[in-house]
Amino acid sequence: MSKRFAGIDIGSRTIELVVIDEKKEVLDSVQANTGFDPMAEAKKMIDGVAFDRIMATGYGRNLFEISFNAATVTEIKAHARGARALFPDVQAVIDIGGQDSKAIALFDNGNVKKFEMNDRCAAGTGKFLEIMAKTLGFTIEEFGQAALKGQNGLSISSMCTVFAESEVTSLIAKGENPREIAKGLHTSVIRRVAGMVNRVSAQGDIAFTGGVAKNPCMCALLEAKLGRRIRIPDDPQQIGALGAALLAHESDNS
Template structure:
């Protein structure tokens, strides 16, 4: 049998299909776009799952349209991360719209979590906007930041005020890479505070699209001073977890 997990995020839709043993058979990703359910239909084309569980930003709409089951992102990321790194008891997920810190019991069940979903601060959207303002591609933003000799302190995490601050720094001739490093440092400090509140010890799994950012990987490992695992394709962890939960349904 084939079991699907679909993670409908604010920026991208991720699909993972596994067999009854949890082996990945298929992975797909697409932009969420203006009509998420139409994109879901495209990404699900030929996937042929026997059972599907949805998670993510658009899971409730998916449930209405397809009459399918859903799980929270917290549960999906926890399940996927635990299978990939069984020794880790904490998960930090930073996506396009929000960020989540999760601590786990050794059984894999969620012990405690904290979310930032009130504004773009500390999320992929924040970094995307700042990269554009600095003239960097989001795909290379982390590498550019790592090329700085020092960072510049960014006092505001509000996207609007941070944009103004960045514009002012550019006008003063500040090195763009140093500004980039300062922005990454501010996001990392926020993320470290979240994970330390829910899981002050132990190895951490870094998931979500922002986990592909090389500077964020480096800063988190340094500021946490503990092992930070980054899956090969961190943006798929939520969909993978949902697929595993789908395969475990009675």
């Protein structure tokens, strides 16, 4: 019987589970909200799912290792492996999730060459965009579309969530167009992410993973700012789990 390998990515907002076979083809994928008890949610996800080996990644991977006696891998390696599986020629990965953002440069063989990570504040993360969207009265799904319709965008001077929220509230009170505010906020995030990409000296095409890759304005602005082709998976939130599953498979055969 063919072996099955699972990868689970326990993020701050969602948990993804991907199961592959020995040919590295995806057999199953599941997503759930992380909730207030990530390990309880993770247990619900893996119960009833058949696999021979599982590897965990994401911010909750160490808890998963203790709770389920599983191997773990960093998000950096997991996203790098998952991205290269889908786009074998990419030289870099941008991963923007709920609580952090990462820029990863790759060697020709797909291994991680250099990375930079923002995990000390919400600036440039999905959480920042979520809070700003709510302040402007948009759903997170509407936010990117609204920003795309902005023209030049208004300058947002602060990337601290608290101060940026206050700045946005002030701009609303002045009667500024919400679309222009939205465009300005997206532009400020892009400057931060582009700076990370430049500092890791990433070259060539870039894979964009994580939930924020679903935002069309972020994708358009990134491509324009960096002057590079941005490659977006069909489901960018699954890439960490896919990478972990692939690494579970490869460690089993090493």
